[in-house]
Structures are given as structure tokens and as C-alpha cells.
Amino acid sequence: MRKTHLFTLILLSFSVIIWAQEKKISVSEIYQGAFRTEGLEALRSMNNGTQYTVLHTNRFSQSTTVDKYDYKTLEKVGTVVSSADLAEIPSFSAYTFSDDEKKLLLSTEIEPIFRRSRLGVFYVYEIASKKVVKVSESKIQEPLFSPDGSQVAYVKDNNLYIFTIESGETKQITQDGVKNQIINGVTDWVYEEEFSFVRAFEWNADGSKIAFLRFDETSVPEFSMDVYGTGLYQQPHVFKYPKAGENNSKVTLHLLDVASGNIAAVDLNSAYYIPRIKWMNHKDMLSVQTLNRHQDHLTMYAVNAKKNEVSVLLEEKDDAYVDITDNLTFLEDDSFIWTSEKDGYNHIYLYGEDGNLMSQITKGDWEVTKYYGYDQNEDKIYYQSTENGSINRGVYNISSGGDDKKALAVIQGTNNASFSTDFTYFINTYSSAEIPPVYTLHKAINGKKVKDIKDNGQLLQRLESYAVSPKEFSTISINGNDLNMYMIKPKDFD
Template sequence: MNKQFFLLLSLFGFLTFSTAQKKKISLEEIWGGAFSTEYMDVLRSMNNGKQYTILNFNRSPRSSSLDKYDYETLEKVETIVASSESVPYFSSYSFSDDESKVLLATEVEPIFRRSRLGIYYVYDIATKGLVKISETKIQEPTLSPDGSKVAYVSDNNIYIMDLSSKEVQQVTKDGSKGTIINGVTDWVYEEEFGFVRAFEWNSNGTKIAFLRFDETDVPSFSMDMYGTNLYPYQYEFKYPKAGENNSVVTLHMFDVASGAISHVDLNDPYYIPRIKWMNSPDHLSVQTLNRHQDDLKLFDIKATDNSVSLLLEEKDNAYVDIDDDLTFLADDSFIWTSEGDGYNHLYLYGKDGKLKNQITQGPWEVTRYYGYDKKNNRIFYQSVENGSINRDVYSISTNGKKKKRLSTKVGTNSAAFSTNYTYYINTFSNATTPYEFTLHKASDGKLVKAIKDNSALLEKLDGYEMSPKEFSTININGYDLNMWMIKPADFDPNKKYPLFMFQYSGPGSQSVSNSWISSNDYWHEMLASEGYIVACVDGRGTGLKGRDFKKLTQKELGKYEVEDQIAAAKKLSELPYIDENRTGIWGWSYGGFMSTNCILKGNDVFEMAIAVAPVTSWRFYDTIYTERYMQTPQENASGYDDNSPFNYPEMLKGKYLLVHGSGDDNVHVQNTMRMIEALVQANKQFDWAIYPDKNHGIYGGNTRLHLFTKLTNFVKENL
């Protein structure tokens, strides 16, 4: 192996056996669920910290039950509520703050990625009474802290139901489709700021703070949905593309006792990506962003008179990320994450917004904030301190001392803590170990007991031709980039193999991680068994290596990332066992944007490319995501157009496959149609496939099997 390849991690396990008589993985097995992993059911800690709840389902007869378990024994203690003749089948639940009532969701249907409509009930645990909230489907019902009321959104308006009197109060009256939304987010906030419910009860249930979206001037996007009827229909929704108008978002305060709504004057912020009540019922925190998303302000709103004071302001030459890490301690001092010192770290601020101290520090990133144990003054978090492809769980005191690594195995560790931070359940995997679930003491990470593993899957995989991911770094354009490679199980260094590269490459993403394999990886294993070498390189702009590495691609999406993939392919082709005349690349979404650019700008390196659901011009993508990295097309036309593949279709030399779902509400099929037209007018031959009515994930029924059969055939015919 070349000197520039430094092996970070040698992997072993189920992959060291002879390949004789081993089966090859098939597409039918991958997409038929033959290699699916056992997961822990989603559990939620009870307030007492000693017990947790799990929602259990039976297929035959179809039923659901909410069951309580003990952490120490992992045994079921009781069934809180189960579906029956009087209780309808429910698919999700949430407790009131005091755990006296449970909100049950039934007949749930998706709207977009996170938003749902459903029929909801409130179950009283003591009386076993059941109250149906509404006869029609509603959004985001949320119990008041004392469980006496439930607030929800219906047809873009907020309502409150009193559970004892069953009286319903309509809070807002101006909501209407396509113009005004109260209490839930518009499409672009849901997709890019990652939340739907845009109203919050304060801690004593006397106030509700909510956001109002005026999307009147947001342009509409429409998609033809083909369905099964004689005529297709148009699905239309408000979608602000880069440089276009966003919703005008305002903050309002509803007083439950008087029924009065007041407007909170924040001096016309462009975005309001987060609102969160402090522990004090009279103080609301609000985060605002300017359009460039490089100036974040955190405000304290005094709910008694709506007065506004600035707690902190964070600026960045590129952009400031939004997250859910903000945590208020008992006295409303707060924990905050920031890339201020060049890496994502935890900070402690006083309730006046003055910095007390930086809690974590070092040339590594905090990747998850889990919470604060007030009793022992311990903060729990996940980080990549043990190498950027690994994740570990740590605890530390608020003064930044007494740091302790709680996880012990090298790979990807994540934790779910009990409410009082007595226990946590650790989820571990690495590239050769599927998910293991274990119970630990939070104080020192000591193992209490093993819960579940995937040893049966490992035994099954022992009968298949599998190869380990080899992790290394490759020096490209002056940077040591993380890489994995999968070689055929019967690899012969004296032979020449075609190289097939996979990547995503989006800002802050990571495709090279020491974690259990995904469905795509099983496909890569299948290709390796057919004689291909598969490799993945995380280039500049990807995450977990510091602020500067991640934000280097600012205003130039697709420039440096493409340069890195082309250079990596060239360097890998210098290896004696790689055939430099057979190099391919593929990707999905941002990865499809990348693979398309690579076969054009790297037409002397790549002989083949596959692009699934690609962006082909950032002018077509939404405001919040695109402008965060590119500013607006009006300000940065060259950044948009110089890396837009349909602006240079004449550069296509190799074999190219383009795939999209026609019902993609996220990356619109318009991207692919424009690419197709450009290639046609350049008289370039290529292959393409459209999956009718399928969204960005392109799945359902036999869709994935069909798609990956097409991809496999394309690889075999053209590489």
C-alpha cells in the first residue's frame, strides 16, 4: 500500500473466515429485510428515574400497549394502557408533565418529513377515562403542564380543549391554507430548522407563546401526482427557492386566563428558528437569525409585559448552526453549544447572558448534548474526542473538570439516560459489530447488564461472502481525509479491479464512520463480491473536523468537494491493484449533485456516474438550506452557476445514469428535467429513470428493489 495511506484501524471479526462455499448477498435479501438488525424499542424514562415506558405492538391480533419497565431488572412492571374495545389502536404517545395523563395518537398520516395529522385521545391513568380531542384530524396536540388542557392546531389555527368541561376555545382565527399558519411551521422551517410545533406552554400553564407564519408572498411549487385515477392531480404547496420570499414570521403571546393575544416586538427578525420557555413561567427564550444566518441572537422575553432583552449574540463569517442543546438550569443559567473556538463545544452562561466558563475544549467536536444532572453537577455528552470516525459518551462537571469517558468500546456509542441520571442505556456498534444494547450506571459507566445484541445476525452473515471496511486517511489537496475501502473477499493484489466510489459530501455530513453497515453498504458488499473495489472519502466541507474544515466550501458548494473526489480517484488509481480505466462514482441527493459534477469536471478520471435525486442547480433548492451556505443567487450568481452541472453538459464523456422520484417535495424533479434537457440539447446519450409519485426516498413496495437492480445492472454494464 502507498506510503500516503495510513491505516487508522484494523478491523476483524466475522470477516476473517475462508470465502469458500460462502453465499453472495442478493438484492432481494437486502431489500427484503434479510439482514435487518434488532433494535431497542424507543423507551422513555419515567419521572422517578427508576422506570421507563415502551410502546409495544402486536400484529395478530393488531393491538398496542404502553408498558412500564424497571431499569434494574428490565422486567415489565405494569401495562399503563392497552388498545381494547374502548381504547383505539394507538401508534405513539406522550405524558403530561406529572405523568397523570397520556396523549394517544391514532389514524396518523404524514404531511411532509416530520409533520403529521391524526385523531388524538387523552387517557387519564387514575380514572381510566378517555377523551377524544377532535372528530377531525389535528396537528401537534400538547398537554398543559398540569394535564388539565390540551392545545393543538387545526386548519392553521390554535385551539385549546379543557379536558374536564370538554369545552374548546379557538385561540387564533386568521389561519388559512397558503396564507396564514399559526402554531405550526411552514414547509421550509420544518425541513431545514427541523421542527413542526411552533407553540409552547409555559411552566405553569398560564401562557402559550406561538409563531405566526404569513406565507402569502411565498411562491408556490406544484407537482403532478399521477395516482391511479383517469386524470392526475396537481399537488401545490408554498416552497421558497433560493433568493425568493420567505414567510414573514412573528412571535405572539396568548394569556390563557384572559384570552388575550399580544405581539412580541423583536424588531423584525428574518428567522425565528427556536422558542423555549425558561424554568420561570415569566421568561421565554427566543433565537433569531438574519437571512444570511451568520448572526444569531438569543433573547429573554419577559412574559408579563413582553419586554425584550438580549442574552447573547453569536456571529460567524460563514453561518451559525441551530440546534436543540440550549438547556436552562434551575436558576435559569444555561448551557449553550458554539463553534466559537473553532470546534463545537459546551459553554455555561449565567441567566444574565454573561459567560461563566467554557465546559469542554480541545481539537475535537461535541456531537450530542444529553443533559445535566443537577444533584451531582454533571453534564453528559457525546464527542469524537477518540477519533473523528468514533463516538464516545462522557460526563464532566460544569466547571470543565472531572471529565470521565463512560463508554469503553471503540466505535459508535450513544446513550439514553434515565430522568434522574442514575442509569443510561448504551447503543454500541462498529464496522464489524451490529448494534449492542447495554445498561450502565451513569456515575461511572459501569455495566449493569446486557440487554440485547445482534449475535444472530452475525451468525447469519458468517455464511455470506463479506469483506471488512478498511479505514484509513488519504492526503488530498493538503488535507488528511477519512476514507474506507471494501475489497473483494478473495482480493488478489496482483490483479486489477474497477473502482466504484460512494459519497454524500454535504456540509457538516459524515459518510466515513466506524459504525454498523447500512442497506447501501450491503449493496457495496454485494458489488465487492462481484469483483469491484468500493471506496468512500469524506472531502472538505464534511463534518466533525472543526469549523474551518466544514465551512471551507462557503459560497462555493460543489467546487472543493468535487476537486477532492476527482483527486482522490486519481490517487487511488495509482494503486497497483486498481484499473485506472474503470472508475465510477455514485451518490444520492447532495451526493447525486456531486457525482454528476464529477463525471463532467472529472471526465478524464471517471468513466461512469450514477446520480439519484440530485440537485442540479442550487437556484432550485430552498432558501434556508441553500442561502446558509451560498447567500442568495442575486448576491452570488457565480457560486450558483459555476458548479451547476446543466451549465456544461457538453463535458459528458462517460456513462451516466440519472434517477428521480416525480413526487419529490424536497429536491424537485425539475432538477433532473433541466439536466435531461441540457444533455439532450448537447446531444449527449445517457440513461435515466423516473419513479412516479415517489418522494426523495424513492421507496414503497418493490421500488427500492427495482431501483437497485437498475443501479446494479448499470454498474456491471459500464464498469
Template sequence: MITRKLTFLLLFSLFIASFSLAQKQKITLEEIWGGTFRTQQLDVLRSMKNGKQYTILNFNRSSGARSIDIYDYKTQEKVGTIVSSSDAIPPFSSYEFSDDESKVILATEVEPVFRRSRIGIYYVYNIADKSLVKISDNKIQEPEFSPDGSKVAYVFENNIYINNLKENTTEQLTTDGKKGTIINGVTDWVYEEEFSFVQAYEWNSDGTKIAFLRFDETEVPNFSMDVYGSDLYQTQNQFKYPKAGEINATVNLLMYDVEKGTSSNVDLGEPYYIPRIKWMNNPNYLSVQTINRHQDHLILHEINATDNSVKTLVEEKDEAYVDIHDNLTFLADDSFIWTSEKDGYNHIYLHDQDGNLMNQITKGDWEVTNYYGYDQKEDRVYYQSVENGSTNRDVYSISTSGDNKKRLTTSEGTNSAAFSADYTYFINTFSSANTPYVFTLHKALNGKMLKQIKDNSSLATKLEGYEMSNKEFSTISINGNDLNMWMIKPADFDPSKEYPLLMYQYSGPGSQSVANRWNGTNDYWYQMLASEGYIIACVDGRGTGLKGRDFKKVTQLELGKYEVEDQIAAADKLSKLPYIDEDRTGIWGWSYGGFMSTNALLKGSETFEMAIAVAPVTSWRFYDTIYTERYMQTPQENPSGYDDNSPFNYPDLLQGDYLLVHGSGDDNVHVQNSMRMIEALIQADKDFEWAIYPDRNHGIFGGNTRNHLYKKMTEFAHKNLRDRPQKEDSLLKSEKIKG
């Protein structure tokens, strides 16, 4: 009798659960790419100099107007509007204040050049008299106020100009700029992409000098790609792109004297790369970082701008490479704070004016992931780290002596901070795998939460109506390492069933895909796939970041070797779980992840039945100098490292189902990579599927493009993974369940 009751209750519970799921919607691709699950943010947040207020760029959806609005930190009330777009003020997409906050530069009619670079029509808006002045009739780049706000420097067609706002005159600082040969004041393609900056000039603190970089890319090989457009004939986009082992631009540092109107060259010896310049507080001193071609020897220099003399402050050397970063703060006396991973983990260091080490501020087997700044009045250094587990982020403060460390955030997940100018407050952005973004105001000294600013509870409520599954975090022991992993199972998961497994990874050096943070757009796709009968998993293997120098740099000189071994081993181990069908295992990735998924399918043919590769590198010989040589040195020095893991060198290994996708307008990972892979597979007489998206760049987006791409990937996964005929072998399945 009791057994019958238990059986009835179990069946009734299963019925209720099934009924509940049946009432919920399944996520669709149209919703994902139509913005249904978009989160609310605090856009373009800037602390004002008084430390009591901040500004936000707001957008009124009903009127279409954009405004820069002022909010009070303490009350969180809107207290004013600096400027709003109108008939007199054109719509703007970003803004920058002058130092005294009396003027603001407004960006309009902005067009992308490459990943970070933009050209646009820029205006100076005077807050007091509400006047609007166009900086130039041309579309320009990187305008920046002089320290007193009386002038604006900018770059037009590779030359630097200064607009004198008081006198309404324009002065041209350089004259030799020319497309394809000389660039002044902004970076070339490879610096922009790999050193992550565009503006290559800086005003000193009193506006008397401008330091700038000059690139001579005359000898850099030319790259061109067809732009098909809609006209009768296609056109060509041409730019200089140095591939691994090829010639880079020659870069020089120059000093411009604003009063004299003359430039002088700064002799740095023979620097191969100049990835950072930054003025100190003293207007006569400039800091410059240089690094050699192998990127294993970095020097932080001090330049005396009165005579251009050079002194070494810090040298960093590493057997693999030294990372470039922006974690450099000069204190009032020009002693400075700097981060380094020289003890095996990324930590914060204090140096005196001459570069001598005063103290290592943070220590431990964990990484500092962001450096926010220093409050000299309270002697507090503010930073973000993974001290609470490598998949989480918290905000901390510590004294320069390394004492009195305080954890300022308490919610487990990903926390990041935006501090007020005087370090009285910070606005914390928090999210986790289960909580969409929440914005809260905190006291900087103790982390006490003062007010909630904004959350995404409406999105959370909306998602309650959808079939969603938890992202389960764990570790998996692979090749002697405990690797971070997440897994998503169907909401109606039944452990007695077998499910197809789709693995996602990126795996690039120093990257992280397994993190306790809110959904990206791909996560909604994974939820959709889970609702259609998949298990999705992601494993961060060797070479990924935030677990120390040695874990990250083990892949040096052999990109694609250890990372692929880890993905194959992880898939093998997961396939042994009783609820995963070992005959239906797939893997996918984009960019470096596409390189990985291609290699995993070829080298792991006994493990993977299917792979999707989007915009993959198929040979590091085709990729740029700075990124590739950082990890591989040159092809001339390391030919086997390049070729042993280039998938088009072994197309005969293909046994599973393969989908290859690329945008023909990809300026980053050129479509050449996929074309060479396609040709190799054709000559090996291998069957596969491929798609080229005309004129789309590395992101493959625009119009209906993303929706079309993900529909294609979904259908490919259904056909070759979910609906793949299952092998019937009851004995093997029985043994698997026992194991």
C-alpha cells in the first residue's frame, strides 16, 4: 500500500513539473537577436570633479532625444541636465568634459573604422552660454581638450591639428601624414587591435606640450579585401596589416612645443613597440613604455621634456611574455603604482620617483583583475580581484603598506566599481549567473551599501515565464589540473536518459569563459538548445587566465596543443556520465574558439562527432605580428609551433560533421583562413558545410545577419547532433551506468 502511494506521489509530482514546464515559453532566436532580453545599464557614467555628482548619457525612447543628465551620489536624484539633443543640438553618442567641466565634446555622425577607431563630426558645447561650436567641418578622430579647455587637438587624415577655441583658428601640427605611409597621433591597425588604444597623442598637465607617436608603415605589407556592396563592380578596402614574421611599422616618439610650434624626436634607442605613453603630474616629465619584438622585455622610461633625456624607471622580463596594461598611477610626488605578475600572479606594486621598489602591496595565489585608483588622503588603493575564487570578482581596498585590506563587496558573483572623483563613493555593478545586473551606491571606505540605483528585476520577472535552467559551476580534473566548468541541463532533465553534449570554449591566452556573471547573448542560445534536448558545457583549459602565470603561459610557442588536449580529455570524461550520449558530442567556437573547435574535431575524431567554427584562425602564419609573436615568436624561429597545430595541414583527419563560417569583410581574422581550410578539405575529398557572409566583419552582424547565422548553426546542430541516430548497444550502456 505504501509503495503504491509513493508511486502515485512520484507520478503526480512528475505530472505537475511537466505541466509547469508546458506553461512556459521557449526562447527563440528572433527574441535573442531582437533585444527581448536586453539589460538596463548606466550608460557612459562619469564622476564629476566635486565627487558629489555624476553624469549619465540617457536616451528617451519616445522622443529619440539623448541627454547628459546629472545625478547626486547621496540622494540618487536627478539634479539637472547639461545638454539634450534637439533641433539646435544634433543627436550625440558620446561625450567628454574639459578638465574644469565648463565645456563638453559631443560626438555625432560617428562611423566605425576598425574595432576601436571612429571618425565623426564633433562639437564643443559651452555649458554656461549654451553655445555650440563645430570643431571641424571634416570627419575627425580622437578630439581632446587642452588642460585649460581653450583648445582641442584632433587627428584628420593622419595629421594632428589644434583648434584654438578662443581665437577660432586651426593650426596643423604635422604635415607628412598620408594613408598607407605615415600616421601621426593615432595608431595603425595592429596597435589598435592588439595594444587596445587609438589615440596616440597626449597633452601634458599645463598644455605646453603634446607627446605623440608617428608610425611609418611604408614597408608594411598591404592587405586588401573585396567589398561587394550593391554596385555593379565591387571595390577594395586596403590597409597595412603585418602578418606574423613580416615587417612592422617603424614607430617614433615626438615632442611638440605648443608655444614654439616645433616638434623634436625623442631618442629611445631602438624600441620595437611603444605601447603606452602617459604624462606624469609634473608637466616636464613623460612616462613611456617600450617592448621588444618578442615582448618578453618591457621598459618603463621617464622622459624629461625640457631636453628629451631618457631614464629607465622599471624593467620587466619574462621567459614567455610581459602583458601590456594601463595600471599605472602617478601620485602627487610622481612616485607610482604599477601592476606586475613577476611573483607568479598579477599584483600591485609601489615604486618611488626613481623607479625603486618600495613595496609589494598585494600578495597571494590569486590575481588582481582591475586596478581602480588610489585615494592619497586615506592611503587606500582600490582594486578588483579573484581572491574569492577564480570565477568570481570582488572589490577591495588596501593601504600602500599592504595592511588593512577590506573586502568592499559581499555578493558572490561579479562585482565591479566606478568610483567618485574624490573616492567618497563607488557605484557597484553586480551580476551572477542567476542575477541580472544590479547597480548600488556604496561608501568607499567601508563598502557599506547606501542606496540601490537600478536593477533588472523586470527582466528577471519576464524570464520566469520562459523555460530556463541553472548554470551549474564545478571543476573537472583534466591532465593534472582542476579546470573550471559550467554545465546547463534541460529544465526537465531526466538522469535516466542520454543527452547530446555541445561544448563551447574560446580558450585564448589569458581569457575566461567560465565566470559567475549574468547572461551574454550566447547564454540565451544555450538555454534555447537546452530546452530542445541538449546539455551544454564549457571548460576553461590550460592557457586561460586568472589562475596564475604558469597556468596561463604553459601554451607558449605551441598555441592549440595543450588547449585542444584539454577539450578532448574533458569531452571524453563528460561522455562517461550516464546521462550523456558519447556518440553525440559536439564543440563550437568563434575566432580563437573556431581554431580550437576545428582542431578538436580533427585531432579528437574518436571523441567529437560535430564541430562549428566561426571566423577561425586556421594558421597563425596568417595572423598579425603583435598578438601571434607574443605567444609564438616568429614563423622563421618557430616553424613547427605554427604548422603542427594548423588544421589545414591535416584535413585528412576529418571524420565528423563540420560547419565553417566566415565574414568576407573580416579585417581581423581574414577570410583567407577559411578559404585555405576549404581548399585543403576539398583536396582531401572531405564532405563539410560552409557559409560566407558578404562584407561582414569579425563580429558577423548587421540587419538579420546574426539571426540567420544562429539559425544555420542551430539547424546544423539539430541535424548532426541532437537528431543523429543513436547507436543501440544495451550492454555498453548498462556498463556505462554502472561505472
């Protein structure tokens, strides 16, 4: 009898193990978060390069805080602001530091317009005095501190405004903004959707000038759609929407002299699109990128705002299209780092302030997939690329001369870095087809790991009891091109 009982017990145990290993993933488990990965709160590096801040929300009290942490220890070292201490602001959903980190712009009552555009009520919080100042009684768009933190520029009802924090004075800069006709300082629907930006104005280096775009939508056809809200009936919403072949907005560039209020138009040779503007380090010099309608010819101009003179910095053409990115860094002398696909792969280039090519920094049959920035003190450019395989992403640094390249995080899979302001540290997020996100802290100069931050080991253990099929990577030939692919077969696939 004992042998029979023992045999029965072993058989039952074996059946339980087999059942546990082949447990099926259910839809309800997915939606209930059974396989949700742990992550890091979005952090912002501080100017000192050794600390960062994180926005936290108390789920019980609904109060919010901006807390300060140390990179090396990852321990909390203080709270910058807490809505629990602010009578005017029960909570806020986002924050932005002034350049000197003495003030914060706090976002409240945010409501979406389109994919990226938002309206909201904003407050300035002075850290030393703990004073709170409301920027506008109305909901506004895209508030931005001046370089010295004394003013906030923003857009309301398609017009550009400047708010002076100390005096509380608001000055309306443009007067012609009208819904579905004229837009100043923010983009129309096409630019927001196709070029991925909303704020269409920028302060110069010393805050004496603002460059902004003006969109004339008058000739753009209107589109109407019904919006279903909380009321009994839907409401019609009409906005300018150019279908293929129809008129787009006529976009022009303008320069505001902040002291006098004078606005000057800039002649860009009838540019069809103006997808990017960016001030250089010299307070009077502005870079402007333009595209033709086919988007296969890009021109970057240098605009002398003092003289209102325009010169060509560089031009790029492509048989298909020229991609628009934010991969542009001006160095101290206004020479600049730029990414381009002109040799068939996306690589990093160094140009002089006059637009002459100085060197191609990265080269090879692989792509630069992210440009993180440039540490001028160490002469190091940081980027992510496919050097370790087209389905992988690794993090590297390289000198501006194109030598002394170092692999910083290149484990097979995807590595993505978030750098401190002074490029002392980076937090690497690693994941692969088999491994959920793992977070580690590294030295930026050599990639040496300082410490582990967080992994998803518990999730991996949980998945061991489920019937999960692995991804099988390979390539497939289509029209003579080998394209990456993966296949997931059923667990009992024959």
C-alpha cells in the first residue's frame, strides 16, 4: 500500500508541475496587469549633473511633489516643491525648470487639442521664496521661460504673449490671430502631425529676441466632424485640414525685438515648409530648416537677426525624402553637429559655423538610431546605433574627430541611455525578446556599471509557469532585400 500511495503522490506531483509549466495566458490577466513591467519614473537631470528630479503623485491624497535624487546613491535628498504646501495648486501634472533652476513652471488642468497640443493653466513657483504666480487667468499653450527666468512667453487664442513675472504685466505681441485663419507661435494640424512639434517660437540666447512662425490657414479647406461629449447631442467641430493635393498653410518666419515690440518678417525665398527653427549660441544668429513640398530638398539657413540677412548653411537632397529630426547641436563657436543619411546610412557629421563640412564622425554600414548629445569638456559624442546588429541597439561614445570610439552598453538586445546634464552618468535601460527592462547606472566616459537600479526578475519567475513560445529571429527576402523578421510558433507546433 505504501508503494501505491507513493506512486500516486509522485504521479499527482508530476501532473501539477506539467500543468503549472503549461498554464495559458488569459486576456483578463493581460488587461489586469499581471505581466506589467516595472519602470522608472521620468527623471530630469539637474544642472550640477549629479542629481535628478522626479515627479511623484500620492494616489491617496492626489497631491504631487517634485523630488530630488542623487545619481550615485539613487537616494532621495530633498523635495523641490509639494502641492500639499500650495494653497493655490491642489496638484500639478508636469513641471519645467527655468535655466537657472530657481523657478518652476507647473502645469494644471491640462486638456488635449490634437495628438501633441495641449491647453492648460500654468503657475510659476519661485523655489527660494515659495511664491506662486499664475501666468494667465485663461488656458494657454506652450509657456516657455526666458533665458534669465524673468518672463514667460506663451500662446493664447492664436496670438503670442509675454508675461513678466515680477510685475505681473502681460503684453500681447501679435494681434491678428484668428481661429481657422491665422496662427502665431504654435503649429497648425499638419505641422503637429507630420513634423512632430507644437511650439513654434524660441527665445534667443539673451532673451532679447523671439523667433516665431506665422501660419496663414485662410486657403486651407475645412473639415467637419461630430464630437460626442457628456451632453445629449454631439457638437460639430470644424478645423482646417488639407487633404492630398489641397492647399497647405502659408508659413512665414518673424523676429520680435522684445524691448521695442517691433516685429520683422524674414525672407526665406518662399519656403514651403519650415519644420525647425533653433537659435545658435550667438544671440543674433538663428538656424532655420526649410523643405520643398515633396520634402526631398532641405535647406538650412543662418539668419542674422540684427541685420535681417539670410545665408545658406547647408543643403541636402534625397531621391525619396529628407528626414526631419532634432539632431542638431551648436558648439561654443557655432560650428555644429548634425545627422544625415546622405551616404545611405544615418550618420553624424561635424560642420563649421560657415556650413562647410569638417568631418564625418561616424561611418559604416549601420545606422545611428539616436543622438544623445555632445560633452565638449571631454570631446565626446554620445549616440545609439545598430553597430552590434540591425535588430540590436547599443550605446557608444566617440570623439568629434571620429576616433577613440567606446562601446558603453552593447548587450544583445536594446540598450537606451538617459544621460546626466554634464554627461557624468547615464541610466541604461536594457531589454530583449526574452528579458523585460533592466535599469542600471553607468559612468558615461567608459560605460563602467556603478550599480543595479531595478529589474523585472519577479515577472520572469512568474512567466516560467506559463506556456510561452519564444521569438525566432530570421530574415525574409522581399524584392531582393533581406528584411528582419521574427516568428512565434504555437507551443505544440508540429
